[in-house]
Amino acid sequence: MAIAGTAGLLVLTAVLSARDGLRRMNEVETWRGSEAAQRFQSPGPESLPEEIFTTQRPSPPVVDLNAPGDAANGERIFFERASVMCSKCHVVHGRGGQVGPDLSRIGAEKSRAYLLESLLEPNRVIAEGYASLLVQTWDGALIFGVVREDGPQQIRLIDAEGVEHVIPVDDIEARRPGLSAMPADLTQNLTADEIRDLIEYLTTLR
Numbered sequence: 001m002a003i004a005g006t007a008g009l010l011v012l013t014a015v016l017s018a019r020d021g022l023r024r025m026n027e028v029e030t031w032r033g034s035e036a037a038q039r040f041q042s043p044g045p046e047s048l049p050e051e052i053f054t055t056q057r058p059s060p061p062v063v064d065l066n067a068p069g070d071a072a073n074g075e076r077i078f079f080e081r082a083s084v085m086c087s088k089c090h091v092v093h094g095r096g097g098q099v100g101p102d103l104s105r106i107g108a109e110k111s112r113a114y115l116l117e118s119l120l121e122p123n124r125v126i127a128e129g130y131a132s133l134l135v136q137t138w139d140g141a142l143i144f145g146v147v148r149e150d151g152p153q154q155i156r157l158i159d160a161e162g163v164e165h166v167i168p169v170d171d172i173e174a175r176r177p178g179l180s181a182m183p184a185d186l187t188q189n190l191t192a193d194e195i196r197d198l199i200e201y202l203t204t205l206r
C-alpha cells in the first residue's frame with residue numbers, strides 16, 4: 001500500500017508539474033502575444049502581413065452559442081481580465097478606452113455569431129470607421145493605428161495604447177492599410193466557456 005501511495009503521490013506530482021508547465025506555457029503564450037502585438041505596431045516594412053498570416057496559431061476553441069452563458073462573469077472578464085483588456089480599447093456605457101468602437105449597444109445591433117467572429121477573427125470584418133493604417137515616415141518611424149483622420153494635410157492615428165499620433169502628410173514616405181487593430185490572438189487567453197460568457201455579456205448591451 002505504501003508503494004501504491006508513493007506511486008499515487010508521484011502521479012499527483014506529475015499532474016501538478018504538468019499543470020504548472022501548462023500555466024507557464026500560457027504565460028509564455030501571453031508574453032508572445034504581447035511581443036507579437038508590439039511587432040504589429042512597429043513591424044519591419046515588408047514583414048508585417050506575412051508574419052501575421054503565417055504565425056502558427058492553435059485552432060480556435062469550439063464555442064457552443066446555444067448553451068446559456070454567464071453574463072456577470074463575461075462582464076468581469078471584459079473589465080478586469082488583464083490578459084485580454086477588452087475595456088482598454090472599448091467603451092461600454094462611459095467606461096473604457098477609445099481605440100475600438102463603443103460597444104454600449106452592440107447586443108441590439110449584432111448577432112451572437114457576428115460577436116463570436118469578431119472575437120475569433122477580428123480581421124474578417126473590420127467595423128465601419130475603424131480601418132487601420134501602417135505609416136512609414138521619412139525619418140524611419142513606423143506607426144500603426146486606427147485612422148481617425150485622413151486629410152490632405154495630416155493623418156491622425158490612434159495606436160493600441162490609445163495614444164494619438166498626428167502625422168503631417170509631408171513626413172510620410174509610405175503608407176498601407178493594416179489589419180484590425182484588435183489583436184487576433186486575444187481568445188488564446190480564454191477558455192471556450194469564458195468566450196461564451198463574454199458573448200452573453202455583449203448581447204445584454206442594448
Ligand code: HEC
Nearest residue numbers: 084085086089099100118122125126127130160180181182
Ligand atoms: C488593442 C485594442 C483592442 C482590444 C484589446 C480589444 N479590441 Fe475589440 N476591437 C478593436 C478595434 C480597433 C475594433 C474595430 C476593428 C475591427 O472590427 O476589427 C474592434 C472590434 C470589436 C468588435 C466588433 C464591433 C463592431 O461594431 O463590429 C467587438 C464585438 C469587439 N471588438 C469586442 C472585443 C472584446 C470582447 C474584447 C476583449 C476580449 C476586445 N474587443 C478587445 C480593438 C480592440
